[in-house]
Amino acid sequence: MSLPNLLIPLMVIIPITCALFLNLLHERIRTVKVISIVVAFALPIIPLFANYGTHYFGGYAPLIQNPISADLPTLITGTALYIFHPAITYVYGSAQKLMIFILGIVGLFAIFISLYEVKKPSGVYIYLMLMGIASITAMLLSDDIFNLYVFFEIAALAQVGIVLVSKIKNNYETALKYMILGGIASPILLLGIALLLGVTGNVNITDIVYSIRNGLINPQSPVLLMACSLIIFGWLYGTGLPPFHVIKSAMYSKALPTGAALLQAFSVFSLVAFGVIIIRIFSYIPFTHVFLLAISLIAMVLGITMAITQTDFKRLIAFLAVGELGYIGAGFGLGTVFGITAGLFQAVNESIITALLFIGFGTIMYKTKETDMQKLGGMLVATPKSALFVLLAGIALAGVPPFNAFQSKLMLVQASLNSGLPEIAIIMVLMSIVTFMTFMRAFHTIYLRPKPVDLEIKNEKIPKITLVAMVIFLAICLLLGLYPHLATNFLQGLAMSIT
Amino acid sequence: MNIYDIILKKIKDIRMETGDNKPVTNIAASSMLTAEITLISSILIAIVILRLLNKNLMIVLAVLVFVLIFMAMPIMPKLKREQNDSLTSMNFYVIIALGIIVTLFYWGNLNV
Amino acid sequence: MIEYIFMITAILGAIISLMQRDLLKVAILTGIPGASIAFLYQYLQAPDVALTQAIVGSAIVPVFFALAVLRTRRVEE
Amino acid sequence: MIIDTQLAALFTAGALIVIGIFGALFLDNLIKKVIALAFIGDGANLFLVSLGYKAGGIVYIFLPGMAMSNFSQNASYPLPYALVLTSIVIGASTMAVMLGIIIILNKKYGSISASKILGE
Numbered sequence: 001m002s003l004p005n006l007l008i009p010l011m012v013i014i015p016i017t018c019a020l021f022l023n024l025l026h027e028r029i030r031t032v033k034v035i036s037i038v039v040a041f042a043l044p045i046i047p048l049f050a051n052y053g054t055h056y057f058g059g060y061a062p063l064i065q066n067p068i069s070a071d072l073p074t075l076i077t078g079t080a081l082y083i084f085h086p087a088i089t090y091v092y093g094s095a096q097k098l099m100i101f102i103l104g105i106v107g108l109f110a111i112f113i114s115l116y117e118v119k120k121p122s123g124v125y126i127y128l129m130l131m132g133i134a135s136i137t138a139m140l141l142s143d144d145i146f147n148l149y150v151f152f153e154i155a156a157l158a159q160v161g162i163v164l165v166s167k168i169k170n171n172y173e174t175a176l177k178y179m180i181l182g183g184i185a186s187p188i189l190l191l192g193i194a195l196l197l198g199v200t201g202n203v204n205i206t207d208i209v210y211s212i213r214n215g216l217i218n219p220q221s222p223v224l225l226m227a228c229s230l231i232i233f234g235w236l237y238g239t240g241l242p243p244f245h246v247i248k249s250a251m252y253s254k255a256l257p258t259g260a261a262l263l264q265a266f267s268v269f270s271l272v273a274f275g276v277i278i279i280r281i282f283s284y285i286p287f288t289h290v291f292l293l294a295i296s297l298i299a300m301v302l303g304i305t306m307a308i309t310q311t312d313f314k315r316l317i318a319f320l321a322v323g324e325l326g327y328i329g330a331g332f333g334l335g336t337v338f339g340i341t342a343g344l345f346q347a348v349n350e351s352i353i354t355a356l357l358f359i360g361f362g363t364i365m366y367k368t369k370e371t372d373m374q375k376l377g378g379m380l381v382a383t384p385k386s387a388l389f390v391l392l393a394g395i396a397l398a399g400v401p402p403f404n405a406f407q408s409k410l411m412l413v414q415a416s417l418n419s420g421l422p423e424i425a426i427i428m429v430l431m432s433i434v435t436f437m438t439f440m441r442a443f444h445t446i447y448l449r450p451k452p453v454d455l456e457i458k459n460e461k462i463p464k465i466t467l468v469a470m471v472i473f474l475a476i477c478l479l480l481g482l483y484p485h486l487a488t489n490f491l492q493g494l495a496m497s498i499t
Numbered sequence: 500m501n502i503y504d505i506i507l508k509k510i511k512d513i514r515m516e517t518g519d520n521k522p523v524t525n526i527a528a529s530s531m532l533t534a535e536i537t538l539i540s541s542i543l544i545a546i547v548i549l550r551l552l553n554k555n556l557m558i559v560l561a562v563l564v565f566v567l568i569f570m571a572m573p574i575m576p577k578l579k580r581e582q583n584d585s586l587t588s589m590n591f592y593v594i595i596a597l598g599i600i601v602t603l604f605y606w607g608n609l610n611v
Numbered sequence: 612m613i614e615y616i617f618m619i620t621a622i623l624g625a626i627i628s629l630m631q632r633d634l635l636k637v638a639i640l641t642g643i644p645g646a647s648i649a650f651l652y653q654y655l656q657a658p659d660v661a662l663t664q665a666i667v668g669s670a671i672v673p674v675f676f677a678l679a680v681l682r683t684r685r686v687e688e
Numbered sequence: 689m690i691i692d693t694q695l696a697a698l699f700t701a702g703a704l705i706v707i708g709i710f711g712a713l714f715l716d717n718l719i720k721k722v723i724a725l726a727f728i729g730d731g732a733n734l735f736l737v738s739l740g741y742k743a744g745g746i747v748y749i750f751l752p753g754m755a756m757s758n759f760s761q762n763a764s765y766p767l768p769y770a771l772v773l774t775s776i777v778i779g780a781s782t783m784a785v786m787l788g789i790i791i792i793l794n795k796k797y798g799s800i801s802a803s804k805i806l807g808e
Binding site for chain 4: 668
Binding site: 146150153154157160164172173175176177179180182183184186187188190191194197198201203 | 721775805
């Protein structure tokens with residue numbers, strides 16, 4: 001085994017080991033800082049150096065690639081057993097490279113800001129962040145549906161942990177609600193996986209797809225339909241599409257700004273990881289596409305209309321983030337190569353822009369400890385630089401050129417027009433406009449309106465690293481907006497392989 | 500009495516029912532209005548997609564939904580009240596959604 | 612034959628444990644379905660899973676619940 | 689027997705899941721709610737295990753002196769069992785976290801009623 005391929009499992013192993021190690025270090029602040037910085041830098045750098053390929057855990061490659069297979073009887077080589085994957089398989093392609101890199105960038109800055117915004121960085125918070133990042137990375141890489149489920153559960157626990165450590169009012173209640181809903185939804189997802197396993201006898205997705213495509217099992221079997229519906233239900237829970245949008249947005253708003261930036265990246269990428277699998281396995285059921293489109297439209301409408309009526313700005317951004325998830329889902333629902341590429345591109349863009357928004361509005365919390373918009377105002381004087389960055393982020397979120405969301409939303413609109421569904425394009429454009437309006441309302445009330453008399457603004461300076469993070473996020477937005485091929489070239493391969 | 504006042508009064512009435520005593524500000528009312536218009540227009544546009552299934556059905560449904568929406572006019576305050584943070588209502592919607600998804604996939608695919 | 616009895620005790624145990632008003636009883640009764648399921652795993656040809664479930668389902672989880680009940684309140688209001 | 693063991697086990701799993709969902713929806717006490725959630729998890733695990741069962745089969749452990757052909761034809765399917773081991777542990781750990789949160793909330797509210805704590 002060559003070294004570059006060994007880097008594929010290391011993308012998951014390094015954060016997990018360091019996370020466990022950090023958890024042990026309690027009062028040693030310097031050690032925690034040093035280790036966190038090193039690991040944080042490793043997060044986006046490892047995917048850049050890893051070569052494309054597959055990694056078989058334990059070295060158990062399919063028999064067809066194994067040198068001993070020459071001696072095997074035709075009883076084995078003649079059947080599908082010969083090509084099935086006996087071990088957990090991680091697939092690392094160009095799309096995974098880009099998405100893990102972006103996740104790593106968001107994680108890098110979330111860790112950095114959390115290290116420098118508080119006086120005493122706690123190892124536990126960094127531990128939870130790293131655990132979450134590692135499990136989402138594993139979800140993106142894994143080709144094994146049960147492995148995916150395990151990391152999905154770990155990610156859910158990490159998200160709950162991120163909310164629990166935030167010390168924001170009522171965070172325990174929200175976390176418990178999320179866990180109770182998760183206690184219903186995760187066994188349902190496991191049941192769907194069990195049905196899939198019962199029909200195909202396999203948990204490797206490539207093998208399941210092979211079994212369905214080549215007639216080893218009856219694709220119209222009711223059990224498969226049931227499995228599809230249960231897995232989709234679990235997917236809704238993991239990503240926060242309706243009916244889970246309320247609890248998911250509550251989770252975002254009860255986390256610290258860095259935590260919220262990471263949480264929405266987790267949601268976006270678990271949406272992508274599971275969405276890719278649903279499209280790969282169940283795209284032969286025509287109703288899957290209809291359902292994905294319908295739930296995405298509902299997510300857009302509910303998320304954005306609920307965002308308009310919020311008075312708490314963190315909740316507002318959280319609902320906007322849920323609404324934006326609808327765009328990605330719509331890309332998947334269209335089911336064409338162009339549509340899925342657009343959806344994946346939107347996922348990459350959204351994770352950056354929403355992280356930027358959460359961190360940008362987080363500076364308001366840092367300065368005033370206040371999240372109610374009715375009590376805020378006149379922050380432009382106090383934080384002029386971050387106000388500018390937040391404004392640019394909002395413009396990017398709404399899909400104004402030259403930023404990246406413009407390119408992906410344009411692709412989505414084109415894809416829906418190509419599929420003969422101009423109505424979806426109209427709703428998307430409408431929702432973009434309303435998103436912009438919602439954002440501008442929040443921006444106006446927080447930054448431009450005259451300052452209320454009883455508002456206290458603390459005299460602390462915003463840490464340099466927060467501004468640097470925002471500038472870098474904006475630079476990525478601008479880069480991807482001007483040269484969208486940088487991203488779409490990476491993502492197209494995955495989209496082509498799953499349709 | 501112009502339309503804005505009527506809507507403001509309606510919102511106030513619904514606020515009264517729920518016992519929510521916060522004053523209705525201009526911004527709150529106008530954002531409610533925007534949300535309302537967005538919701539209605541997107542529902543009506545989404546119904547047009549049904550033309551792929553059956554054109555007559557689409558026309559009938561569009562008219563029906565339009566009338567229903569008009570009757571239940573301020574939808575947004577009701578919708579917002581429905582989607583609160585209470586665990587009971589979330590649980591309820593989650594189970595309803597599970598039922599709908601399973602039924603749709605199971606029967607929808609077998610009988611189409 | 613005997614596995615059917617365990618299936619029935621698992622379901623009945625689950626129902627009965629949720630019907631108690633004394634929460635400590637609930638916590639202890641949770642062990643019944645846990646243990647029945649562990650025996651059931653043995654009959655379903657999965658001895659290693661049965662071992663894990665016997666420890667987790669009939670010992671650790673009821674103890675967790677009992678501890679939680681002792682730290683909070685014993686009678687349902 | 690009228691129905692075979694596998695089917696009966698699947699029905700048991702279904703019954704546990706239904707009891708669990710019912711409890712999670714309608715019980716007000718938080719600890720009881722969590723117990724009901726544990727039942728849903730147990731049901732899903734039992735479902736997974738009964739998939740691997742083979743009527744008249746043998747345990748999938750290859751003992752010395754066993755004929756290979758006999759083993760390969762009669763052994764039950766071990767993949768679901770391997771998965772359930774992980775799933776049981778995940779369920780127990782999730783439960784522990786929930787109970788921890790409930791203890792903290794009890795200190796804050798002096799109650800473990802869902803309608804009081806987790807209302808609006």
